[in-house]
Amino acid sequence: MLHHLSFGVLDLERAGAFYDAVLAPLGYVRVFEDDTALGYGYEGGDDKLSLKLAPVVSIPGPGFHLAFAARSHEQVHAFHAAALRHGGRCNGAPGPRPEYGDHYFAAFVTDLDGYRLEAVINTPA
Numbered sequence: 001m002l003h004h005l006s007f008g009v010l011d012l013e014r015a016g017a018f019y020d021a022v023l024a025p026l027g028y029v030r031v032f033e034d035d036t037a038l039g040y041g042y043e044g045g046d047d048k049l050s051l052k053l054a055p056v057v058s059i060p061g062p063g064f065h066l067a068f069a070a071r072s073h074e075q076v077h078a079f080h081a082a083a084l085r086h087g088g089r090c091n092g093a094p095g096p097r098p099e100y101g102d103h104y105f106a107a108f109v110t111d112l113d114g115y116r117l118e119a120v121i122n123t124p125a
Contacts, residue, residue, distance in 0.1 A: 004048050088117075106119060
């Protein structure tokens with residue numbers, strides 16, 4: 001359904017270092033960059049997430065978060081650990097979330113600008 005998602009960040013270099021680190025365990029890489037934007041997706045592909053330098057950032061309210069697909073529980077753990085190492089805040093440690101489904105395994109963090117992020121796998125282990 002979605003082609004890509006863009007949102008503003010206050011410090012593009014700092015945000016890039018954070019997203020480079022947290023998306024790498026999930027298999028996503030920086031696919032483009034210029035002075036005002038960075039894009040992430042699969043190597044050799046188009047961007048699915050674009051970070052845009054902005055003078056102010058307005059974080060969407062309750063209910064909004066960005067969920068990245070993981071292919072294993074280990075990737076979920078690595079995403080969470082990388083986020084914490086690079087200045088993110090824990091918003092839910094890696095683990096099963098039976099309230100979302102029998103196989104739902106996720107971790108939740110808040111990035112440097114306050115966006116809520118998730119890494120999730122929802123398939124049998």
